[in-house]
Amino acid sequence: MAEIKIEKKKPVWPWVVLILVVLGIIAYFVYADQNDNDLNDDFDDDYNNEQVVDPTYDSSPDDTYDTKKSYDQFKAFDESISDSTRVAIDSSYTKKAFANLTKAVVRTADDNNVEDSEALTDLRNFSSLITSISTTTKDTKGFKNFKTASDKVVKVMEDIQKKNFPALQTQVADLKQSASKIDGSVTMNKQQDQIYTFLRQSRDVLQMMNN
Structure with missing residues (x-):
């Protein structure tokens, strides 16, 4: 009887972690940029x-x-x-x-x-x-x-x-x-x-x- 090879699924969690890290980095830069703009607005105030x-x-x-x-x-x-x-x-x-x-x-x-x-x-x-x-x-x-x-x-x-x-x-x-x-x-x-x-x-x- 021929053996059926069952290929183990690669774990998905490393990809999930990677995506979360990338999203975190993007969010950080967006937030930092927003804070800089707010700070400049406070100092300038027109x-x-x-x-x-x-x-x-x-x-x-x-x-x-x-x-x-x-x-x-x-x-x-x-x-x-x-x-x-x-x-x-x-x-x-x-x-x-x-x-x-x-x-x-x-x-x-x-x-x-x-x-x-x-x-x-x-x-x-x-x-x-x-x-x-x-x-x-x-x-x-x-x-x-x-x-x-x-x-x-x-x-x-x-x-x-x-x-x-x-x-x-x-x-x-x-x-x-x-x-x-x-x-x-x-x-x-x-x-x-x-x-x-x-x-x-x-x-x-x-x-x-x-x-």
Whole structure:
């Protein structure tokens, strides 16, 4: 009688494992790419779509400032706090307001020939600091940078006042007091009044300095 050869079936599980591994790798790269896009969106927040005038010298040979640019930067800041209901509630809106404020302060300091200081240098580099500010109102660690920026703004504006605006001593003192009320350990949506008051007073003092 002839023997019937029975061929053993090759196990299927190695193929199943291989397919799962491939699918896992694909899912990882898709998820990672999505996270990168979300992170960029958080940092950008349409930041470049807002009017933010760069506080640099104009192109004239003698390196003098264009006073219209100084005014435009103040105007950009003024417009970025026009909707008080969004300040400290809309994180993207608030980031742009602080960015425009620091640029307006730097421009005013340069217009008044204020000597460089640690605070002024930090405000010049605020474009890099802005990316480390959390766009979520729950992240108090990221929000501490708003407090840092506020304190540095006051320091530079105080230097400007002492150099060229002795009559604004009271206004700058009031601004300093407002900045002290901003708490770096509290989420910004819980201190909207304090933040908006600080931004509004900063605008008023800058306007008097630029008139």
